[in-house]
Amino acid sequence: MGVEYYNILKVSRNATEEDVKKSYKRLAMKWHPDKNAVNTKEAEAKFKQISEAYDVLSDPQKRQIYDLYGEEGLKSGYYPPPGSMERENGGGRGFKFSPRDAEDIFEEFFGGFDINKGKTTGGGGGGGGRLKKAAAMETKLPCSLEELYKGSKRKMKISRVVLDDSGKPGTVEEVLAIQIKPGWKKGTKITFPEKGNHEPGAAPGDLIFVVDEKPHPVFKRDGNDLILHQRISLLGALTGKNLTITTLDGRELPLTISNIVKPGHEMVIENEGMPISKEPGKNGNLRIKFDIKFPSRLTAEQKSDLRRVLGRTTE
Known part of the structure; x- marks a missing residue:
């Protein structure tokens, strides 16, 4: 028995030309080797079968001979198409079957359709090459x-x-x-x-x-920069303090505050922010914003000491 082209294209023997086109479009898109990187060999074999079946069933002359004599009769070259002069005159010259390249058929049908990108890259082809793409x-x-x-x-x-x-x-x-x-x-x-x-x-x-x-409990992102709100006591703001900051990659970053920290002060540490994806090796900045914690109450003695110390300073 020869190849069953109707079964390969999954259409009935009385399928219309449009039925053949629709079935080829669906099966060719499914089995094109470029879309089957895992089982490429199987896909190539199926793609060639589908293309040959479409080549025969979409051509009225080839289809006539195939319907009467099957695949072997079509390829034997012994049988001319029904109603042809060779048949009527009893001539011995039959129909010569020349198989077409599967990719050529695909290109002709889809008109330059890029199987990987899902869009048409060339002019229009026979059979509706401008295949739309399903919604993303x-x-x-x-x-x-x-x-x-x-x-x-x-x-x-x-x-x-x-x-x-x-x-x-x-x-x-x-x-x-x-x-x-x-x-x-x-x-x-x-x-x-x-x-x-x-x-x-x-x-x-x-x-x-x-x-x-996702929100982070310590850092906030601002573009390529990272922002950290650091609470510090009034004593630390006035007299200095040593801090240790744990970075997002787990490093311990020592920080020494030696100058007086005023309300709203921001310290910038360069290159300790987020990596810049388009510039490998470069990072944004780490911006530390200080929140000064004031005492809730002072004793009379503490107030006196502060007056004595701070009263000597000028703005």
């Missing part, structure tokens, strides 16, 4: 400030709608690996092409993760 799926990716400072690897389990060979929708689950790079900001988008939902008559949509920044 967007989901938030909550990240801690530590992850955005150091970078991290995450695995996310997703669920999406896919179509089987008959076009029936079903749900599949998949685990995707995400590489979070140091310095990424809230709103950064990580796109997985064609990992979104499938829709009939459309290329699969993209899956997009959007970075969202």
